[in-house]
Amino acid sequence: MKVYMDNSATTRMLSEVVEAMQPHFTEKYGNPSSLHYMGIEAERAVDESRAKLAECINAEPYEIIFTGSATEANNLAIVGACHAGRKKIITSEIEHSSVGKVIRNMERRGFETVFIGVDEEGFVDLKELEKKVDGNTALVSIIHANHEIGTIQNLEAIGKMCKEKEVLFHSDASQSFTKVPIDVKKFGVDLLTLNSHKIHGPKGVGALYVRKEVKLEKQVHGGMQERNWRAGTENVAGMVGFAKAAEIGVREMKRNVAKMQKLRNALVEGLLRIENAQLNGPESDDKRLCNIANITFNYVEGEALLMRLSEQGICVSTGSACSSKSLQPSHVLKALGLKHEQAHGSLRFSLSKFNSSEEVNYVIKMVEKEVAELRKLSAYAPGKKAGYYEEREQAFE
């Protein structure tokens, strides 16, 4: 059986989306900047897509900038917004790297950066955040729903606070879009990142909402595309596909969320029956995304488990150091207070509307089997006598 449960990494495109994109490759392939009828036709497709996407988040069409990815949108939001003299940027410890690393890099440009910690469920300490926001703060950037554990932050409260203090507020909504209702006015955000390929749209396109009064500094120079915010010939097919996926996603949100929630809860229940397994992130449905389950299987290393599941046809991801290029465990799980060995043993299952309860049952069965196999050969086990490593650990203290 083949089961894809890595939808926080990327998703399968909807056939309606592929269909909507098709004509823009072979027939309506004009450049929106061209003056002839082919150009006008392409420009119309871009405008319609922009309007559709804006409607999905209660924004105006001219407040949407299409980008080449959500990562580019995050870069544009952060680097573009920090130009007006203020020298402090505030963010959380659990951001996606396309926010966290960009902000780290701003230190080299003389910016002071503050990374706010989170509690064991992954919620940003709002009191701490408020304390740090001052007259020198250029931007606050807090992820809407976390990509590893699914924690949904209270954007409304943060937005209100930022408005009172007259500080720009950005949020990366890559994971939450079409899973949580998004209303930029209600949230009080000035900048918001959206992602296409996480919502069954195409890769290679993202978007940034920029509230109309906000002035960004252009990052990609060249032509006058995207109302002169972002140069480069438009990815017309990509934009059309993105808007289509968003439209369908928002329309079907209630039904899809209910389905994913049910499957996800059955999955969690089944997996937690395995000995020495623990759920990471919030438990209750209203605090986390409907589709993410992050679970640590103690005494097992995540990459080994992932590879064995892959052999069984199952696609998931892990927060283990062994699977990261830098050989460091997930910074999100560390921020929750997990020990390194707990992060090493973590798997993230992320569902979509395409998953079924047969798949959930198969995954539970296979995880149970492979965890048992790996534990049988593991040198690390509960109650293992004080061995060499423990002596050495103590020597480290």
Place this chain on the structure above:
Amino acid sequence: MRRGSRHLNSDDVMALKYTKKVMDHFLHPRNMGELKDADVEATDGSPACGDMMTIGLKIDPKTHKILDVKFKSYGCASNIATASVITEMVKGRTLEEAKKIKWNAAAEELDGLPPVKMHCSVLAAKTLMDAIRKYEKMHGLLEGGEEELSAENIRLELRNIINPEMGIDIVRLKMVKGISVKKGVVKIRISMGNTDRVYEDSIREEIEEHVKAMRGVKRVEVGFST
């Protein structure tokens, strides 16, 4: 090694390209389990580092041949595969022969490992070596006493630290720019050169782990430069 050390094109998460042999040893580990009547057993690594290995040996007291060997391992696919392959390599060999098996030999036996996984091979070789040393100590087979702490010995130990970007040890890459030892405090200066700074933390941790385990070391300070 040549085959395995090509660069993997990756961002935060790697697309792991393991050889058939690695996958075979990972999915069907040889000599796995506990050796009930082991003459010696050694454990290396730690759960916090994400890899840990125990190797048990049954040794013929007269010929010093390794009669049986078993391992248990906690770690990623390449960790399990290197443990498995190294047990195959030493079975039936004498202790002297087994001591000559270095980490790169284990990696080569697997038709190579991704550069970022080369350190798994080091752990397997080191665990095996620890078990042999322990046995030799128990049976008075060690010639002379333990060596004294010196910059030269530390340099030898640093040959076990792999640059994860290249899959080659940091001594061979000439990244070790200075070692000083004073009253048990070891200071090591590492030049990162063109290596991505993202590897600094893992290289630091590896150095600390290895050098702190050396006799007479109280503290390790690792400094980096480009």
